[in-house]
Amino acid sequence: MIDQKEPDNPVSAAVDPKEMRAVVLTGFGGLNKLKVTKKPMPEPQRGEVKIRVKACGLNFLDLMVRQGNIDNPPKTPLVPGFECSGIVESVGENTKGFEIGDRVMAFVNYNAWAEVVCTPLDFVYKIPDDMTFSEAAAFSMNFVTAYMMLFEVANLREGMSVLVHSAGGAVGLAVAQLCSTVPNVTVFGTASPFKHEAIKHSVTHVFDRNIDYVPEVKKISPDGVDIVLDCLCGENTGKSLTLLKPMGTYILYGSSNMVTGETKSFFSFAKSWWQVEKVNPIKLYEENKVIAGFSLLNLLFKQGGCNQVKTAVQKLLSLYDQKKIKPVVDSLWALEEVKEAMQRIHDRGNIGKLILDVEKSPTPLVSDVFTSTWEVLKGATEEESDKIVFLFLPSQKKI
Numbered sequence: 593m594i595d596q597k598e599p600d601n602p603v604s605a606a607v608d609p610k611e612m613r614a615v616v617l618t619g620f621g622g623l624n625k626l627k628v629t630k631k632p633m634p635e636p637q638r639g640e641v642k643i644r645v646k647a648c649g650l651n652f653l654d655l656m657v658r659q660g661n662i663d664n665p666p667k668t669p670l671v672p673g674f675e676c677s678g679i680v681e682s683v684g685e686n687t688k689g690f691e692i693g694d695r696v697m698a699f700v701n702y703n704a705w706a707e708v709v710c711t712p713l714d715f716v717y718k719i720p721d722d723m724t725f726s727e728a729a730a731f732s733m734n735f736v737t738a739y740m741m742l743f744e745v746a747n748l749r750e751g752m753s754v755l756v757h758s759a760g761g762a763v764g765l766a767v768a769q770l771c772s773t774v775p776n777v778t779v780f781g782t783a784s785p786f787k788h789e790a791i792k793h794s795v796t797h798v799f800d801r802n803i804d805y806v807p808e809v810k811k812i813s814p815d816g817v818d819i820v821l822d823c824l825c826g827e828n829t830g831k832s833l834t835l836l837k838p839m840g841t842y843i844l845y846g847s848s849n850m851v852t853g854e855t856k857s858f859f860s861f862a863k864s865w866w867q868v869e870k871v872n873p874i875k876l877y878e879e880n881k882v883i884a885g886f887s888l889l890n891l892l893f894k895q896g897g898c899n900q901v902k903t904a905v906q907k908l909l910s911l912y913d914q915k916k917i918k919p920v921v922d923s924l925w926a927l928e929e930v931k932e933a934m935q936r937i938h939d940r941g942n943i944g945k946l947i948l949d950v951e952k953s954p955t956p957l958v959s960d961v962f963t964s965t966w967e968v969l970k971g972a973t974e975e976e977s978d979k980i981v982f983l984f985l986p987s988q989k990k991i
Contacts, residue, residue, distance in 0.1 A: 609633070614671045614706035615930050615948075620660030623931040631671070634703075634710045636684035641716045643696060646725035648704050649675040649733055650925075650933055650946040651762070652823070652846065653889075658934065666702065673704025673948075674889060677719065677728035687713050695719050697728040699901075701893045705927065707950055714898040717905050720913060730762060730919035730945035731912075732905070737845060737888045738766035739904050741821055745884050746841040752818040753778040755809065755835060757828060759795050760787035762920070762945040763845075767821060768794040769917045780809055780817060790943045806831050821845065838880040845886045920944030926952040 677697040699715040759781025781795035799805040820832040823846030891897035922944040925933040
């Protein structure tokens with residue numbers, strides 16, 4: 593795990609108070625389409641809250657947005673990101689319930705990866721005093737998604753069983769924590785083998801995502817499971833449906849199997865689509881099975897579900913106050929390190945949430961350190977050079 597402490601040396605503020613730093617997606621494609629640049633500072637409109645951002649969440653969906661691998665992608669250039677945390681800096685007209693200085697987390701319909709955001713008050717929530725900004729940025733998307741799938745869609749109850757794919761990801765870990773709040777719930781998880789040790793105490797049973805987990809689950813639970821939460825899609829849809837008990841619920845909430853390379857792949861899309869089990873409503877009727885989908889962002893920004901989400905957030909914050917749930921932060925990254933952070937999530941290397949820390953300074957690359965040292969050496973005397981090399985060499989062992 594990479595150090596999760598809040599930074600001691602924040603990045604210095606922009607000289608121009610009307611400008612801010614932001615990550616900009618210049619076009620759909622690879623990592624080279626991302627850059628950090630200066631943009632005009634937004635101001636809150638009627639009913640909006642202006643937030644000085646401290647941390648932003650990075651989700652697999654952001655990777656799919658970068659590739660243009662979503663339905664009806666917005667026009668570029670754009671500032672990515674859908675969630676952030678920070679401090680209220682000002683409010684627009686007719687904005688009640690928030691004051692300057694409030695610590696908050698928020699959903700944003702894009703534009704989250706910046707030093708300042710403005711978003712409608714219905715998408716903003718105060719956070720507990722003991723919740724860090726990094727935890728808050730790891731809280732909203734993942735825990736709300738997990739909570740609404742388990743309790744609003746699938747009606748999780750005592751004694752049920754749940755299969756969650758990508759159990760080592762931020763949503764998977766949130767699912768496991770929420771399941772632990774209900775008595776006698778069995779959680780089956782699939783994950784990459786290197787994550788098993790880290791998550792073995794979060795789930796009841798964990799399986800290698802690269803093997804056929806269906807017979808392994810049936811060895812333990814011959815009748816199958818009550819709930820399947822699938823963010824993979826493709827061939828996993830059919831496998832998951834075969835594991836579903838009568839009166840069970842399968843929920844699709846992502847399609848990460850469509851992402852293989854750095855850019856959008858028509859082949860991967862076609863393969864994933866072809867492998868999806870073709871659903872026959874008559875068969876569902878005969879087998880008493882339920883298939884559902886869940887998109888938190890569509891519910892919030894397109895379907896007017898902010899009150900439902902607000903209720904879920906309130907219940908989740910109560911569980912947080914009771915120490916029953918806690919976001920797992922994998923690592924913190926500076927805005928300038930967004931490409932490296934996105935590569936980590938592409939490689940499925942994270943255990944928990946990746947966070948863009950707006951105040952974090954980029955970690956110097958070894959090549960940058962050598963270059964800087966060489967520039968110093970060129971202007972130094974022989975005696976000074978010996979001292980510089982002596983001081984420099986030990987530090988390289990730590991890089």
